[in-house]
Amino acid sequence: MNSRRRTFAPRQLAVYAMQFAIVGILVAGLLARNVSIVVNGVLALAVTFLPALVSHDWEVRPSPGVTLWITLAVFLHAVGMLGLYDHVWWYDHVTHTLSATIVAGVGYATARAIDRYTDAVYLPRRFMFVFIVTFTLAFGVFWEVLEFFVRLGADYFGAEAVLVQYGLEDTIMDLLFDTVGAILVGLFGTRTLSSVVDSIHYRIEELRAG
Known part of the structure; x- marks a missing residue:
């Protein structure tokens, strides 16, 4: 057997x-x-x-x-x-850059699938790069604001903060490395995400047909 x-x-x-x-x-x-x-x-x-x-x-x-x-x-x-x-000064920069590439990838794959789905939306290649960076930074700002309020809430209730914010300088550096992550996806990551774009596009077509 x-x-x-x-x-x-x-x-x-x-x-x-x-x-x-x-x-x-x-x-x-x-x-x-x-x-x-x-x-x-x-x-x-x-x-x-x-x-x-x-x-x-x-x-x-x-x-x-x-x-x-x-x-x-x-x-x-x-x-x-x-x-x-x-304890490692550069570690936060690495994780923020990598996390930003994920956010940028989600934004790109969704926008590209919609662009392929309907003629009412047209996103030129150059604009797509700008969109990726803008989308990632918008999410980065939202995350920094969330960290700020979570920290305020933790201080108010005397609890341990699950999200840590180290001040304005740290916020600016986080957004800088968010931008780096978005640029990396815009320059090199779009081909890697082609299978995701295809899957989303086909799924939209199936939902439309159904």
């Missing part, structure tokens, strides 16, 4: 390894009773399952490279909550 052995590609194995590591970080946060680590660990782990969720429920199929990209971004953030954000 022949048995079939399931094999995993290196990218898939890397995703599983990072998910396992995030679970370890989450457990460490629970043992230390650190609310910030626990909340960020739960959110990071949830995000790693989003590609599988949208593939199963919405039939939007990210490539293995995109799944690895998303998982790496949230994994590095979860690791940073262990103390790297406080």
Whole structure:
């Protein structure tokens, strides 16, 4: 009797390894009773399952490279909550840049799919680059405002802040590296996202036909 052995590609194995590591970080946060680590660990782990969720429920199929990209971004953030954000000066810049590429990728894929879906919307290539940067910065500003109010709320109630903001200079630097991430996607990431764009476009067509 022949048995079939399931094999995993290196990218898939890397995703599983990072998910396992995030679970370890989450457990460490629970043992230390650190609310910030626990909340960020739960959110990071949830995000790693989003590609599988949208593939199963919405039939939007990210490539293995995109799944690895998303998982790496949230994994590095979860690791940073262990103390790297406080003790390694450049770590926050790296995670902000990588997270910004995810936001930029979502904005690009959605806008490009809509552009292909209807003739009423036309987004020239040059404008698309501007759109990616603008969309990413808008989300970055929203996130910084959210961090500010979360910190105010935590201070008011005497609780531990799950999102940390270090002041105006830190906010400006975060937005700067958000811009860097958006530019990287605008210059080099659009081809990587082509499969996502195709999936969204086909899904819109199916919904329209149905």
